[in-house]
Amino acid sequence: MAQPVVAYGSDVRPVRFGAPVALPSWTGNIGLGQVEITDAEPQAAHAVASALGANGVIAKQVAAPSGVASTVILTEGLAAAAPADAHWSALAQARHAGTPGSRIIFLQPSHAVSGLPGLSRTLQKEWPETSVATWTLSATDAQARAAHILSALAASLGDALITLDGQAHLTQVGPSLTPPAAARAPAAPGLWLVTGGARGVTATCAVELARRTGGTFLLAGRSALSPWPQGIPPTTELKTLRAALAQQAVASGQKVKPADIDRAARAALAGQEIQATLTALASAGGTAHYVQLDLSDTAALAPAIAAIQARHGAITGLVHGAGVLADRLAMEKTEAEVRKVFGPKVDGLLALLGTLDTGHLTHVGLFSSASALFGNTGQADYAMANECLNQLARQLAANLPATQVKSFNWGPWDGGMVDAGLAAHFAQQGIALIGQADGARIFADQLLDSPHDVVEILVGDEWSGG
Structure with a gap:
């Protein structure tokens, strides 16, 4: 008779991106205040600034945040740089922008090895009076990225993956996993x-x-x-x-x-x-x-x-x-x-x-x-x-x-x-x-x-x- 499978002593749960969430269309200035966009990735920064400008929002491209802007979009994660370089640059720039009441948005591509959500989640704890999020972009075209960013701004989106179709996917922790009832047949020793x-x-x-x-x-x-x-x-x-x-x-x-x-x-x-x-x-x-x-x-x-x-x-x-x-x-x-x-x-x-x-x-x-x-x-x-x-x-x-x-x-x-x-x-x-x-x-x-x-x-x- 088969022995019952003993439960784990710790909870074990899968982590996945959830079902797509449609983002709203841009409907005008939604209280962004003064907007600054770092130019670490110039094409992305220019495209976002132009898209905002076309919709009546003045956005400045800057080498570093001034510390007075209400909304700061950091493109360091999109730049072609080694992981340690990109992540240190993003953190260093955020320190210039992290004032009470401000909003910081990190951008990173889905195809690169980037971990800026770990930074935004940590800063949410260390800087509770500052809104911080990371948007992971599947689009590689600067204009498509800009359109997705405007929709995400309209939605006041938190950490999310934004896919090519412009929909957002949030990280979700699934229901608990149970131990496997039976092990697979062992492969040749490796x-x-x-x-x-x-x-x-x-x-x-x-x-x-x-x-x-x-x-x-x-x-x-x-x-x-x-x-x-x-x-x-x-x-x-x-x-x-x-x-x-x-x-x-x-x-x-x-x-x-x-x-x-x-x-x-x-x-x-x-x-x-x-x-x-x-x-x-x-x-x-x-x-x-x-x-x-x-x-x-x-x-x-x-x-x-x-x-x-x-x-x-x-x-x-x-x-x-x-x-x-x-x-x-x-x-x-x-x-x-x-x-x-x-x-x-x-x-x-x-x-x-x-x-x-x-x-x-x-x-x-x-x-x-x-x-x-x-x-x-x-x-x-x-x-x-x-x-x-x-x-x-x-x-x-x-x-x-x-x-x-x-x-x-x-x-x-x-x-x-x-x-x-x-x-x-x-x-x-x-x-x-x-x-x-x-x-x-x-x-x-x-x-x-x-x-x-x-x-x-x-x-x-x-x-x-x-």
Whole structure:
């Protein structure tokens, strides 16, 4: 007799664009006030300014917002620029425009890898007295874009995709998904490349994949596989290890700086965790190798991946869990912080995909974040980068119909990047943490067995607070 399927411990829901919503025709000046349009993409800016002018609204094209306009349309997302450049420019320009009572509209194309909805959703929380939205435009012709923007202005539209027919589609979270009743027949063991997968929650998910699929797992991470220092008892506590290393140095007559002791302790703990993951993968039925690879060093990726595939064969599964945080309010955030966050999560992934033959890929699992879907105070860059993953996943799924592509908008895990301070922050909002075993089960279930058209997935509670 078949055993009943055990429900997930966390809510799992698909994220899709909803049914089309017809936008109204322009009926005259609808209280836009003074309008400024940045000229980062000159054709779009000119077309929108001309269309507004033809309808009696004076709109100025500007290099940067003046800070006094009531409505500011930012074209930085339409410009031909690298993701980190475009997103930093959009954020920097918004800071000039974000005054109480004003309205800011980001524009981005649907065909590019852009995550400005993550920015607008975050700014809605950080700047509650400012109206902020992102319009994702399917049209590429400047005149068609201008017509769609005027209709969206007439509708006071929030975040939306505007398709070629001029209709709006809003992002919607669907009903809860249940665990699959039965797994698909296992495919031949593949070669998985897992970025950020040697430690933390990504490693937990990789072990569950190995248990179900077997195959070979290449764990790529920035940390070196450092050996455990001789003569030091094993520990997982940084403070304990630093003290032991300091005592060892004193006993041997060495003069070691505290910064060097801290660096050695962190490297040893990282190496210990990596080795534990390799052992867990082997115990789960996989073959595991560790590859030191810094995804933010995009120039080094092509030769590194070529060497990996020359040794192991074509990569057939990709799990992208690499990422870093640089939390700070949008008004204080620096360009270096935005680039730090975009480096491994977006730039590295794009460079990685550029080196792979995507025709060999059977599975792609991307670790996004609920911050992309709801915004999160202090995480403008992280929300943007993760929304880039969501958009890229939709594009990959459309272009690779035989490949399982999933982007997981994870809520906070019990572990990983969530320290005690973040855990308390989420608890105040009534957001439960995702258990390690439950999260790994959800990841493997959905990546391996959910329908192809379920691409973007929210895991965990919906966020409402700041």
